[in-house]
Amino acid sequence: MPQTAEHLNLFTESVIRQMTRVANEHGAINLSQGFPDFAPPAALVEAAERAIRGDHHQYAVTWGAPRFRQALARKHSHFTGMEIDPDAHITVTCGSTEAMMTALMTVCDPGDKVIVFSPFYENYGPDTILSGAEPI
Known part of the structure; x- marks a missing residue:
């Protein structure tokens, strides 16, 4: 049987x-x-049904669907007063864990140390390890 990584x-x-x-x-x-x-x-269920029955059934671009990123940029601007470029400053992930992994893999090199303050979300440690860094 094949061995898994140590x-x-x-x-x-x-x-x-x-x-x-x-x-x-x-x-x-x-x-x-x-x-x-x-x-x-009901409005959410109906919107989901319309999307499923529609003719667009492809993956979004890697950093997220353009209209969604534009809507997020508008919302961010509305609440913060700061304008951001959705094409340069917004990446959409399928969940918070994926966003955390993306962030850690962007800034951590193997062997780096990451301070994980307590209390913390349980995935911070494993995400840090998977990114090649060490949680401390």
Whole structure:
């Protein structure tokens, strides 16, 4: 059987998953994850249906769909009063973990040290390790 990379031995069960498992074992309220107990708004469901039934079913450009980045730039400007160029200053990721990995891989070289202050989101340590840096 092929061996996995040695650095994978540094990872353990996700704290979020561990808390979910423990909450389920004890019938407790699980505050470690978001589990909505309501349906999405009808307008959102209808917009998703229109998008799915539409004729555009391709990947967006690497840094995110242009119209979405433009909307984010407008919102940023509205709330901060600062104009930003959506083509130069906004990258859209599929989630916060991916954004954190992108940021760490952009600024960290192998062997760099990253200060992780407590309390922290549990992925900061693993993201730092995967970027080749060392969490301290």
